[in-house]
Amino acid sequence: MARVVSRAPVWLNSIEMDADATIRSLRAALAATPDNGPLRQHLAETLFAYGHYADAETELLAFLKLEPKSEAGHLLLAKTYRAQDKNSAAHVVLEQLVQRDSDRARVELARLMLAEGDVEGAVRNYRSAIESDESLVDAELGERLGVSLEPVTMDDEVVDGRVRGSVHGEEEDRSKLKPIRSDVKFVHVGGLSRLKDEISKKIVLPMQRPDLYKAYGKKIGGGILMYGPPGCGKTFLAKATAGEVDAKFLAVGIHDVLDMWIGQSERNLHGIFETARQNSPCVLFFDEVDALGASRGDMKHSAGRQTINQFLAELDGMQDQNDGLLVLAATNAPWHMDSAFRRPGRFDRVIFVPPPDREARAQILELLLAGKPQEKIDHDAIAAKTERFSGADLAAVVDRAIEGKLDAAMASGVPEPLVTKDLVRAAKAQKPTTTEWFATAKNYVLYANEAGLYDDLRAYLKL
Numbered sequence: 001m002a003r004v005v006s007r008a009p010v011w012l013n014s015i016e017m018d019a020d021a022t023i024r025s026l027r028a029a030l031a032a033t034p035d036n037g038p039l040r041q042h043l044a045e046t047l048f049a050y051g052h053y054a055d056a057e058t059e060l061l062a063f064l065k066l067e068p069k070s071e072a073g074h075l076l077l078a079k080t081y082r083a084q085d086k087n088s089a090a091h092v093v094l095e096q097l098v099q100r101d102s103d104r105a106r107v108e109l110a111r112l113m114l115a116e117g118d119v120e121g122a123v124r125n126y127r128s129a130i131e132s133d134e135s136l137v138d139a140e141l142g143e144r145l146g147v148s149l150e151p152v153t154m155d156d157e158v159v160d161g162r163v164r165g166s167v168h169g170e171e172e173d174r175s176k177l178k179p180i181r182s183d184v185k186f187v188h189v190g191g192l193s194r195l196k197d198e199i200s201k202k203i204v205l206p207m208q209r210p211d212l213y214k215a216y217g218k219k220i221g222g223g224i225l226m227y228g229p230p231g232c233g234k235t236f237l238a239k240a241t242a243g244e245v246d247a248k249f250l251a252v253g254i255h256d257v258l259d260m261w262i263g264q265s266e267r268n269l270h271g272i273f274e275t276a277r278q279n280s281p282c283v284l285f286f287d288e289v290d291a292l293g294a295s296r297g298d299m300k301h302s303a304g305r306q307t308i309n310q311f312l313a314e315l316d317g318m319q320d321q322n323d324g325l326l327v328l329a330a331t332n333a334p335w336h337m338d339s340a341f342r343r344p345g346r347f348d349r350v351i352f353v354p355p356p357d358r359e360a361r362a363q364i365l366e367l368l369l370a371g372k373p374q375e376k377i378d379h380d381a382i383a384a385k386t387e388r389f390s391g392a393d394l395a396a397v398v399d400r401a402i403e404g405k406l407d408a409a410m411a412s413g414v415p416e417p418l419v420t421k422d423l424v425r426a427a428k429a430q431k432p433t434t435t436e437w438f439a440t441a442k443n444y445v446l447y448a449n450e451a452g453l454y455d456d457l458r459a460y461l462k463l
Contacts, residue, residue, distance in 0.1 A: 078093040184242075231393060247326065270310065277324075290334070352454075356394075378420045401422040
């Protein structure tokens with residue numbers, strides 16, 4: 001029987017041959033004129049179009065040495081990085097372009113943020129770009145983000161003096177947030193000793209000895225901004241703070257504030273602060289606060305600016321007293337925050353929340369494994385093999401180990417307890433999710449730390 005040989009279609013072979021010929025001719029022309037910027041850019045674009053991403057990156061870096069202000073060159077470099085899964089490098093390039101007021105970069109950054117799971121950041125950047133330049137509207141991206149750009153007309157709904165924003169639909173029913181009593185305390189938080197001390201000085205001690213603070217005429221309250229890689233316990237630490245001082249706890253997400261109606265976001269924010277004041281003493285916690293307090297210099301539209309102005313006014317307590325109101329906020333991107341939030345009396349303490357150290361990792365593992373079938377677990381040995389793992393990463397390690405045990409139990413019919421080697425094996429399979437965050441943060445430490453805001457992060461990175 002004759003052997004059947006699979007062959008590529010003739011048209012595909014033809015395209016590949018044309019691509020090679022084009023690239024060779026461009027390289028030959030560039031060899032004769034190596035300082036020809038447009039020709040080098042054309043070669044990079046051709047390499048990118050045919051999927052030669054590493055070569056395209058090399059040519060783009062050389063091109064940008066010749067023309068360092070080229071927006072098109074930087075945008076293509078960011079796309080090249082993304083094509084090679086170098087998202088952190090792409091993020092830095094796009095951030096630099098956004099600082100130069102590039103709306104095209106905002107759209108690319110929105111795509112990158114969406115791919116990374118930062119939907120709120122993607123929405124913010126995409127909306128800012130298309131409101132500045134309608135030609136950048138991307139129907140597919142807009143649909144994925146739930147963002148459209150439709151001007152207000154005579155046919156648009158106006159209810160109670162409010163005009164709908166750019167997204168049409170029924171107004172969402174919003175239930176009023178209710179503070180809760182937290183049963184979590186510092187003892188339940190693994191590690192983070194320095195952070196606990198900072199919060200104790202700022203919040204816990206004033207609540208425990210109000211007489212001393214009143215004697216000096218100092219108000220009880222204030223704000224702390226916590227930043228660091230995701231999954232390192234910022235939210236849990238805020239809840240533990242409320243439990244430590246026996247105060248009520250009110251957690252606020254972005255969806256609790258932002259609204260499609262013009263002016264409603266400010267009303268929501270005021271209502272949240274009012275609820276916290278009425279339940280004083282209260283720990284008010286804002287997660288992903290950079291979405292509510294982004295730099296006003298990056299905004300082209302007034303709606304976002306008004307929300308930030310309202311936030312600042314509430315922190316100042318311009319119309320109401322904030323005595324007994326303790327405001328904590330968490331962000332993975334402090335570099336996006338408006339500098340006005342760091343004024344004394346607002347978030348005047350900015351604290352870096354690092355991944356847990358070895359001792360803290362051992363404590364976290366012990367807490368995570370409590371109540372699970374286990375036998376002589378060496379928590380410290382596992383902690384030694386999980387450098388820069390976040391608390392969420394450690395939880396994933398435990399989940400992997402349990403899944404392995406469940407698979408074995410299904411096969412044998414006999415459940416076995418967890419042992420150290422199960423967790424070590426799971427740790428090898430789990431990669432720390434903090435790596436990419438540190439790659440991005442390092443650039444801000446090196447090139448945007450004139451005010452010393454990231455000195456504790458610099459010390460952690462030993463730069």
